[in-house]
Amino acid sequence: MDKQELMQRLKEQIIKQLKLEGTKPESIGDHDPLFVEGLGLDSIDALELIVLLQQEYKIKLNNAEQGQEVFRSVSTMADFIMERQAKQV
Amino acid sequence: MYIRSASAVSPQASFNQMLSTPAVYTGDKLNCIEPDYSKYIDPKLIRRMSRIIKMGVAAAMEALKDAELSMPDAIITGTAYGCLADTDAFLSRMVEFNEELLSPTSFIQSTHNTVGAQIALMLHCHHYNNTYVHRGSSFEAAVLDTQSLLEEGEAENILVGAVDEIIENSHAIISRFGIYKESESNKLLNSGTDGTMAGEGASFFVFSKNKEQNSIAKLEDVKTYYKTGRKAENIIHNFLMENNVPVENLDLIILGNNGDSKTDEHYNTVAQHLFGGKRLVGYKNYCGEYPTSSAFALWMATMMIEHGKKINNATSPKKILIYNNYKLKYPSLYLLSAC
Incomplete structure (x- = not known):
């Protein structure tokens, strides 16, 4: 799966996990900020995204600070997942 | 209140x-x-x-x-x-x-x-x-x-x-x-x-606490019991006596019978012995049976007072008693009067 496909899948999973009814994957920009601006997510959503990473990609965040970098946008999430998956191989 | x-x-x-x-x-x-x-x-x-x-x-x-x-x-x-x-x-x-x-x-x-x-x-x-x-x-x-x-x-x-x-x-x-x-x-x-x-x-x-211009009803009294062992007729009679309300002064009695023959006998006895089978209405045909259904009964009583509408020929009730006894373990009573 290339990054573009992964980002599309992530957008669909974020919408489902966070119950963002009325939001379509195409309305989420690859580099749009996920928190405060952009999707306007909050700290509870951050916990839901950590669960999403573990559940769907078997990836655990090492520390909370890492989350700020990883969850900046769909693009940074995809980069993080691909980097971890490459290490696992 | x-x-x-x-x-x-x-x-x-x-x-x-x-x-x-x-x-x-x-x-x-x-x-x-x-x-x-x-x-x-x-x-x-x-x-x-x-x-x-x-x-x-x-x-x-x-x-x-x-x-x-x-x-x-x-x-x-x-x-x-x-x-x-x-x-x-x-x-x-x-x-x-x-x-x-x-x-x-x-x-x-x-x-x-x-x-x-x-x-x-x-x-x-x-x-x-x-x-x-x-x-x-x-x-x-x-x-x-x-x-x-x-x-x-x-x-x-x-x-x-x-x-x-x-x-x-x-x-x-x-x-x-x-x-x-x-x-x-x-x-x-x-x-x-x-x-x-x-x-x-x-x-x-x-x-x-106080009567306001838009107050609908006064909740004169509320009482609840748990597995009391006392007869429902006695509980209700005492409740009404404590509030100086003779049975004949009640315009309507809302009962919690739910169509279950095992428990409806209890309500039938109360209805006949205490109220002579008159001025009675049920409410669980509208909302079903659940543990906090008495809140629906209180809503219904308040609305009846507010709208002065009629159910079962009880016209414009001014004083309403609600008696519910969930699973025959939790008898509860509410007495309302129109403001």
């Missing part, structure tokens, strides 16, 4: 529609007719709310609007089962993912006090907030706490209510006890066989 407003999300669309063309349900349960929540709840908040939270918030906001009150001095809620859908989601994930990867939203919102807390968050209300989880007397406990706060001068206006919901899993589990049956809700009270139909609802009220 006085009732300034009453609002309910119930299996009936509205009080007026309940009088003219009540919603009729076939099966073993009555589910709520839900309003357009976008009128009450910010779309950003609504995505995390389960059905019972939305029902509770909508009923509470409507009650506050009708009372023309923006900030209550306290929020008090009663619920027997709490937020079942979130509890179900949380527990199911615990099993599915071996107690890992638990959804924080379901966990946070699975607690019984979520509805009261959510209302407070939306209102930015930092005042007294309590939720009573006392099975069949949860709403009564909430009302008694309301009464105490008002009488002690701790509050002037209190938002009080009750919520309970049916979800698929809980209904399947409770059904194993054989307490529900297939019926038609409009024929339920005369069905004469074992079992009843399940129900659910959210009812909220604004109670005030």
